[in-house]
Amino acid sequence: MSVNTARSLGDFLRSRRTRLDPASFGFSGRRRTPGLRREEVAQRANISPTWYTWLEQGRGGAPSAEVLDRISSALMLTDTEREHLFMLGLGRPPEVRYRPVEGVSPRLQRLLDSLQTSPAIIKTATWNVVAWNRAAAVVLTDYGALPPGQRNILHFLFRDPAVRAKQHDWESVARFVVGAFRADVARAGLVSEAAELVDELCSASPEFDALWRDNDVLGHSDADTVKRLLHPTLGPVELEYSAFSVDGRPDLGMIVYTPVDGEIAERIRVLAASA
The missing domain is CATH 1.10.260.40 (lambda repressor-like DNA-binding domains)
Structure with a gap:
């Protein structure tokens, strides 16, 4: 010093x-x-x-x-x-202190809601979705229709056939999600806490089990900048992927998907408004 x-x-x-x-x-x-x-x-x-x-x-x-x-x-x-x-x-910040999350502040929810054409979510270090906007509900998953304990991105990706069918390149998405999840839980000191979820997914999904055994570690900078979906109503959708930290809450992360095409953006806005 x-x-x-x-x-x-x-x-x-x-x-x-x-x-x-x-x-x-x-x-x-x-x-x-x-x-x-x-x-x-x-x-x-x-x-x-x-x-x-x-x-x-x-x-x-x-x-x-x-x-x-x-x-x-x-x-x-x-x-x-x-x-x-x-x-x-x-000369460095402290390790993240994980706090169980049941929701977000009204200010943060208003920020999500202001993104009328961009699906946006707030996730925890264990990839539980704790907040979202209407665009996310109609384009990604209707999180509000699920019990809080089932709003986990890995659950959707590996155990929900409808979510899997939406992915243009499921294998690439799955590999990134598993690698980024591994990095996030280690960074937050939650390896032990995440063990039950990992064991459950390894038993339920041979594909998750194989990816988990690969021991890949990925960050959000390693993600494809464009997420491609095959939406049942909107058809092919291209969304630019952006990840942000939440001020004062290092255990939370915000992901925003911005439509590449202006016409698709307007259709998302209309669909979300009518939901």
Whole structure:
């Protein structure tokens, strides 16, 4: 850690410490300065007071991820502040903390709904669809007609004949989805949590089992930029594929499919409006 970075880390820790109310943590006594004392932060973080003092003074050296997590909890940092703490202390963001998701914020849903001609979804690290717009419902899958536990993209692709029949090149799509799913669950630290889904799909689909055994790891940049569908109402459809992270929620991802053809886009808008 450079001298300037160590100083920035110390300044940040001190600023977060001095904003906290000692009484709310059960600490009493007269104080000459606002906020918690250094030894009180160290106590809450279960680390040495000397070590914490050195960190604030910019001479403690590079702390471990575990120490930074303890300090983050002790200082009641927000997710954004925790990420900043890791960037200063280790030069990288922290590992993703997975949180079960049942829906998205109204603001994010309004964003999806504003894309009237582009199917758009929000998915978790385990590829469960938790939000979508009308265009996605009429072009991809009517997620609202399914119980929440069955809105998984891998389930659709490997176990739903109707979804499979829509794919222009099912084999290529399936290989990408399995490789990207493997990368996502590892990145989110969810390999164990995803084991039940993987075992279920391996038993139900020899094709998934074979792809899973290949151990391919893919990212969204490896996907074909154009998704081709054979839609039962719209006919052949070409959609440009774009993936985005969700601000403040690294465990979520947004996928938007933009129609290549303007006429198809208008037909999607009409179909979605009448659904």
